[in-house]
Amino acid sequence: MRGILRAIASVPAPSIPGLRSRYWRAERRAIRGIYVFDDSESADAFARDPLRDPASSLLGNFESESAGEIPRTDVFDRPIFIIAAPRAGSTLLYELLVRSPQLFSLDGESHGPIEGIAALHPATRAFESHRLADIDADDSAVAALRAGIVADVRDHRGKRFLAYDPASRPARIRLIEKTPENSLRVPFLQRAFPDARFIFLHRDARQNVSSLAEAWNHDGFVNIPELPGWDRHRWCFLLPPEWRALNGRSLSDVSAFQWRAANQFATDDLEALPRDRWTSIDYNELVAAPGQVVQKLCDFLGIDFDAQLADALSRPLPLSSTTITPPSPIKWRSNRSLDRSSLEGLGPIEGRLRNLMVRATPPRKEPARVAAVRFACFVDDATTDSAPRRAAGTIVNPSFQFQLGATVPIPLVRRARCRERFLADHPILWVEDPATRVLCPFFARRSQVRTLLGLQAGETPRPFDSPLLEASLEAAGILTTASELDARREAGETLVGRARKDLGDDRFCKLPSLIHPLQIRTLAAYYRRLIESGWVLGDDQVERRHGWHNESVARFFHHQLTDFVSRVAGEPVKPAYSYSSAYRGSAALGAHMDRRQCEYTLSLLVDHSSASSPDPWPLWFLGPRGKVSVTLQPGDAVLFRGCELPHWRDAAPEDQDQIMLLFHWVPSDFAGVLD
Numbered sequence: 150m151r152g153i154l155r156a157i158a159s160v161p162a163p164s165i166p167g168l169r170s171r172y173w174r175a176e177r178r179a180i181r182g183i184y185v186f187d188d189s190e191s192a193d194a195f196a197r198d199p200l201r202d203p204a205s206s207l208l209g210n211f212e213s214e215s216a217g218e219i220p221r222t223d224v225f226d227r228p229i230f231i232i233a234a235p236r237a238g239s240t241l242l243y244e245l246l247v248r249s250p251q252l253f254s255l256d257g258e259s260h261g262p263i264e265g266i267a268a269l270h271p272a273t274r275a276f277e278s279h280r281l282a283d284i285d286a287d288d289s290a291v292a293a294l295r296a297g298i299v300a301d302v303r304d305h306r307g308k309r310f311l312a313y314d315p316a317s318r319p320a321r322i323r324l325i326e327k328t329p330e331n332s333l334r335v336p337f338l339q340r341a342f343p344d345a346r347f348i349f350l351h352r353d354a355r356q357n358v359s360s361l362a363e364a365w366n367h368d369g370f371v372n373i374p375e376l377p378g379w380d381r382h383r384w385c386f387l388l389p390p391e392w393r394a395l396n397g398r399s400l401s402d403v404s405a406f407q408w409r410a411a412n413q414f415a416t417d418d419l420e421a422l423p424r425d426r427w428t429s430i431d432y433n434e435l436v437a438a439p440g441q442v443v444q445k446l447c448d449f450l451g452i453d454f455d456a457q458l459a460d461a462l463s464r465p466l467p468l469s470s471t472t473i474t475p476p477s478p479i480k481w482r483s484n485r486s487l488d489r490s491s492l493e494g495l496g497p498i499e500g501r502l503r504n505l506m507v508r509a510t511p512p513r514k515e516p517a518r519v520a521a522v523r524f525a526c527f528v529d530d531a532t533t534d535s536a537p538r539r540a541a542g543t544i545v546n547p548s549f550q551f552q553l554g555a556t557v558p559i560p561l562v563r564r565a566r567c568r569e570r571f572l573a574d575h576p577i578l579w580v581e582d583p584a585t586r587v588l589c590p591f592f593a594r595r596s597q598v599r600t601l602l603g604l605q606a607g608e609t610p611r612p613f614d615s616p617l618l619e620a621s622l623e624a625a626g627i628l629t630t631a632s633e634l635d636a637r638r639e640a641g642e643t644l645v646g647r648a649r650k651d652l653g654d655d656r657f658c659k660l661p662s663l664i665h666p667l668q669i670r671t672l673a674a675y676y677r678r679l680i681e682s683g684w685v686l687g688d689d690q691v692e693r694r695h696g697w698h699n700e701s702v703a704r705f706f707h708h709q710l711t712d713f714v715s716r717v718a719g720e721p722v723k724p725a726y727s728y729s730s731a732y733r734g735s736a737a738l739g740a741h742m743d744r745r746q747c748e749y750t751l752s753l754l755v756d757h758s759s760a761s762s763p764d765p766w767p768l769w770f771l772g773p774r775g776k777v778s779v780t781l782q783p784g785d786a787v788l789f790r791g792c793e794l795p796h797w798r799d800a801a802p803e804d805q806d807q808i809m810l811l812f813h814w815v816p817s818d819f820a821g822v823l824d
């Protein structure tokens with residue numbers, strides 16, 4: 150039946166006196182043709198001789214009935230159009246929203262009422278494209294379109310508007326509609342429905358193009374069965390302008406072309422409208438937090454978030470009715486029909502889509518008091534226990550280097566960058582953790598220099614005058630033993646092995662106790678001082694967050710972790726940018742995926758405080774095995790593939806503050822900008 154439907158729908162409506170539009174819809178055991186006439190005489194005349202429509206001859210038995218007279222076509226109150234590339238999730242969103250008793254729909258897509266108007270059918274327009282502009286919405290087309298929709302629009306229970314008793318028929322209806330071709334038709338819809346509201350749903354290029362390429366191989370998505378001038382004959386999904394240039398190219402290229410055209414036209418056209426007329430959402434945000442997204446959309450559309458919607462959202466999201474295989478955020482990785490080179494060149498439009506999700510905040514200047522805050526992790530804070538262990542075979546850590554003045558020891562020059570915000574004029578004891586190879590700076594007092602000058606890397610230390618200093622050096626790992634070093638090295642190897650496997654399987658891995666606890670406590674104190682000094686609250690993404698791009702102390706630790714992250718990643722990486730964030734109570738982070746500069750993201754928890762909740766605030770991922778949350782303790786980190794996994798944080802308790810550092814890396818051969 151689907152084949153017949155496709156065949157008859159590919160022929161424009163015939164020229165019959167009084168016929169405004171004709172379109173088809175598939176029903177359970179029949180194909181229904183909807184014919185909209187100017188008057189009942191024309192309709193009656195056609196009913197007596199339906200074979201005047203050549204398409205009728207393709208059908209077997211048929212019967213006709215009158216749906217009734219269209220009372221008026223000005224019934225549309227702020228109609229809602231979901232604008233999305235095909236396979237971007239619009240069916241899922243539509244099937245959620247259409248449960249609202251406040252909305253009417255065509256119970257499907259609106260190819261029919263638009264292409265049922267002969268002048269707008271692609272065949273009439275020499276198959277140039279599915280693009281329709283405002284000039285195509287002349288009075289006659291608009292009247293036919295409105296009448297065509299009224300003829301078949303129905304409420305959430307499926308009752309047709311025309312089937313209502315005229316006395317109880319609503320005077321105005323809220324239409325919701327989704328047809329991917331409409332991503333090329335925003336100016337047309339805007340002219341036809343001047344108070345329309347648009348929901349722009351977009352999806353990550355890799356996921357979306359992969360899904361398109363997969364669907365091109367399925368019969369069910371053929372849109373034009375015989376497209377003149379197309380070497381593959383059958384065309385699936387929307388037909389963008391200049392499609393002829395795709396002859397001879399792979400399905401992956403064709404899919405990428407369709408994704409780009411749909412999103413480019415939609416963005417260009419929507420950005421020309423007042424901002425209160427449209428909103429945008431990301432597919433991954435919808436899948437990760439459907440309740441929040443639908444609530445936000447209800448607010449935007451001015452409809453109630455009622456019991457039916459709440460009920461639909463209280464259960465796990467159903468697979469949309471057009472799903473081929475169950476979705477996963479990283480399904481594209483294993484899709485053989487996707488040639489990754491097809492995705493090259495989509496960067497600019499991906500960037501525009503990402504910017505739609507970002508709140509614009511005015512540039513601001515950090516207060517002078519913030520600029521004055523300095524980082525210093527004093528070694529004598531490493532312990533309050535004044536009784537050193539004095540283990541047999543104690544040596545000075547072989548990686549130890551002593552910095553007496555402002556100049557870093559020569560062997561560390563390249564490794565100890567980004568020290569601008571370190572407290573000046575203090576000696577620094579440098580030591581490397583054998584597990585992570587992270588180099589830590591422990592600050593010393595001038596009064597301790599005489600003792601510390603006696604420390605020689607790899608040698609047995611001389612006896613100490615100060616037991617507290619000796620215990621502190623032990624706690625900092627500067628005094629150690631060969632067996633401790635071996636154990637630590639081995640623990641590092643075990644951690645790397647486990648983390649690498651988890652990162653491969655789940656696309657994220659937990660990394661406990663990554664940085665020395667004293668460094669973490671000092672970082673917490675440092676960022677708290679920044680907040681007390683007036684660190685501005687609110688950044689582009691989160692209202693209740695202090696954020697700092699490439700803050701220098703974070704950058705220092707970012708560089709330190711590069712070697713470790715390379716080991717876990719199984720490939721050499723280089724730092725992209727870091728982001729120091731201090732979330733304040735009630736903060737929330739919408740579901741999103743990161744940009745290309747965030748191939749590997751490490752989120753290091755520095756501090757967490759809450760009177761009401763002992764547990765740190767969870768970070769959620771939508772992974773290959775579904776939704777999963779991760780909670781960390783200060784000093785722990787989670788490393789994840791931020792460009793592949795949608796991730797988010799639900800609203801934090803009001804009294805919960807959390808400081809974390811985000812570090813991003815890219816493969817070392819990455820050629821783009823790193824910021």
Ligand SMILES: [Fe+2]
Pocket residue numbers: 741742743791796
């Ligand atoms: Fe992120």
